[in-house]
Amino acid sequence: MFLGAGTAAVLRADVLPSARVSLGVIGAGWMGFDTMKIFMGDSRVQVTAICDIDSVHLSNALAAAPSARGFHEFEELLARPEIDAVYMAVPDHWHGIVAVAAARAGKDIYGEKPLAHNWAEGKAICDAVARYGTVWQTGSWQRSLPDFRFACELVRNGRVGKVSKVEVGLPAGLTDWDGLGHQVEPGPPPKTLDWQRWLGPAPWVPYAPARVHKTWRWNYDTGGGSLMDWVGHHVDIAHWGLGLDDSGPVSVQGSGEPSPHPIWNTPPRWRVTARYAGDLTMLISGGYGEVRPGTRWIGEHGWVWVDRSGIDASPRSLLSSRIRPDEVRLPVVTSHHRQFIDCVLTRAETLAPARVALRSATPGWLGTIAMRTGRTIRWDPVRQKILDDSAAERLLARAPRSPWSI
């Protein structure tokens, strides 16, 4: 269902005048602002609306997109009939509510990873997207980079033989990007931030600068730590290379070290071991240095490793291997963001649809449950249920704070 091997930009507005997309941006902070600029570089796209509940973020974004209208509430943006699609870059705890609302409003969605804060919300997104025929692209843009695609093709075509182990090395630690990590005392929020709405469905806590803007990732109320921050990249690639986009592990174990920070409670270092059918083990590790950053598939005849810094293999001659037309060939997409717009116009499935994002994130959610309970979690990847552990099953979802719900 893709636009063919080596597809160039099929749908140019000068060729097809109707090939124009009106885009709304929901969440215009760090990733939101940067990615909005990427979309603005596509001549088919007009950013016509921006929503952010931080008025500083909103005014910065409006300055960069002067023809856009600003919104404080995403519901008002979604009610605009002229908007065709939205780019969603809100924190994880908001993904489920905003995404389902957008699908119901008939908007196509480019959603940041991970798909959702927890499995149940991710499933709700998938159901809504299927119900409304929404075109969804997950921000797992590594699939659009040639090294990652080639690495996956090598593995899929048996160049390393049967794969018994996958090593996924993710960034660890609790990065303090803006140096606000020491600002942990509760206090009044700035007037520029709608704190109640920012919290949304997350449990109520008092404002502190260390809780918001980028470092929300490091608290389980709003994010899932670096494991969930990166699972939609390197675990997604691991699955893609193994043809597991519609499958998942059968058991997951995990351990994590306690955080030294009073607000950031996700582990700074952790290990998750996921077992799959067919004697395949995936080790997802952050912070221990035992596993190279990136993804490495280890087979009976060698291994392939890939990261944003490059691709490596043993034997090295694999790197010169050519994938033939009659072998498994993965779609060539030169721009993840352009492909989303292409698919909005053609209604084709994207390279990283919601159902795949659910599967990519599942080892992370299960790993988190395993870490927190100290138990091995058994998973049925077909029915997508935790087996024989109702207490752990309870942790696949959480109750949203009133009045929010999906």
Place this chain on the structure above:
Amino acid sequence: MKGLVILTVACSVLLAADPEALVRQVAGYDFGPDVAAVRELEALAYHSAGTPDVSRIERLLIAGLDSSRSLAAKDAFCRDLAILGGDAAVPKLAELLLEPATAEMARYTLERIPGERSATVLRDALPRTSSGVQTGIVVSLGRRRDAASVTALKPLLASKDARLAEATAAALGSIDTPEARGALMSATPSTTVSSALLEIAEKSDPVTASQIFQRLAGAEQPEAVRIAVLTALARVDARRAAPFLRAALHSESPRVQAIAVRTLAQIDATALMSDFLRLADRARMVGVEALASFGAPGVLRLLLDATRDASEAVRVAALNGLAKAGTPAEIPLLAARAAATSGDEQAAARGALIAIRDSAADAAILGAIPSAAGKMKMELIRAAGQRGTASSADVLLGCAAENDRAVQIESIRALRETATAAQVPAMLALMKSSAGSDRTEWERTLAATIRRSPGAPVNELVSAYGSGDAGMRGSLLSVLSAVGNSAALPLIRSAAADGDPELQRRAVNALAGWPTPEPMSDLLVLARTAPNPTHRILALRGYIQLAQLPSSRTPSETAALLKTAIEAATRPEEKKLILSAVQRVACPESLEIARQETGDPQVAAEAKAAETTLEHELAYVAK
């Protein structure tokens, strides 16, 4: 500037072995940095859930609620009860549910506690709470799929509180009893009511689903709902859906059109193809793409016709479709189109030439090359290379020796993907008679060929080096570098000490461009001792580059290499490169390198930036 701050949790003694003491600690908690006991108790709750210890911990948590001195403490206990609480926790939570300050924390805890007791408490509280809390309770009852609450929920569908009405519709949709369904079917239409009915339809028998679709198919419904109904009907009853889809092909909404096209391509391709020419450009383009994707019978004929469409977008989509549906018989058309066009259309034709799966396509391409000419010949040669057609090497070698320079170059590039070690002697001979940029193309092709061959054999190259002139030797050094076979390193080392300065330079570049970190020690020696200052700089830059190649080193080990580099650097340009590199190797040793350079005015700004980045990365890594 902030120094490295590890914020330790100010805490009293952690009483991990004594849950009662932990509970006492948490009972005195208020929001702030003193979270040790809260974290410890939460961890205990997670570990105890589902184990024989759960009842004991639950009792302690309930007692903790009683003795809590702040809302923060109550919230902490509620969160833990949400993890492991059962019937025993319900009475206490029921009390809290009726207090405004604690209603929310009690509600979301009760939602997570399974069983009839917690459900009863939620139901009973519904008429006794404010609308804000009511909305939360309705949400919880819906998420619990509590059938017993339907009667109480129904009147709330008409609430003037929009959020409450929406939550009620959603809850009834999740609960999905006949009574709930009936209430929704007769409710005032709204987005949430429609969404709830669609959710029910997905789980229902075809008759019930049909009734729901009938209710939702009216023109007053939003486009998103009408689209959902159309596609759901297509899944449930394709025959019944087909006429609606055909009508939607001519909708004024491009989105509705496109969805109708795709859906019909899947369930009734014949109907779509018969309507094809009456569709607008964009819809035809979508149709071509969809029909090719789904492999509809008879699509090849349509694709071939569409390659002549007046719309470029449709032509491009058709060419892309031939990548999936094309056969060897389409090779001449695709090659001719690639030769005659540019831009997207050319790219699509080329893509299809590469992608046609039928293995007879290789023979068709090779067979056409000798008699082809000009641009068509070049497209066929390019396709043979991109397809990696192993049997093409001899044909391509012949083309590489032709008089037409454009054909020569295309052939050399194609050999890059297809030649084997057996063709190396012939390629060396052709490289010897070439010059300039053509020589560079041969270098790349030879390197790629050898890299691809088992063992990456370099003996032919080493032998040719011995008998070659200076120019050829320089080229062979480039090839050996690109191949990266360590058997060539002795030759390259001796070239680095050769009397010919140009050969020396090429040897240093060969080491600096090595694909693995293997010659780093050679580069370090050259960086420190090469007589030519330019070579010293090239060598150091190569060392820095190789230190950043993928490897199994730890960050500390890589930082040690970069420290060696910065000690050998004599110019700010190389120091800046190193400072840029250390930022990507987060470890204390990298931070030390950055700190040390903040005292050098020529690189202070870069050092400072690296220091700040690394401090933020390393601030909260567990020790």
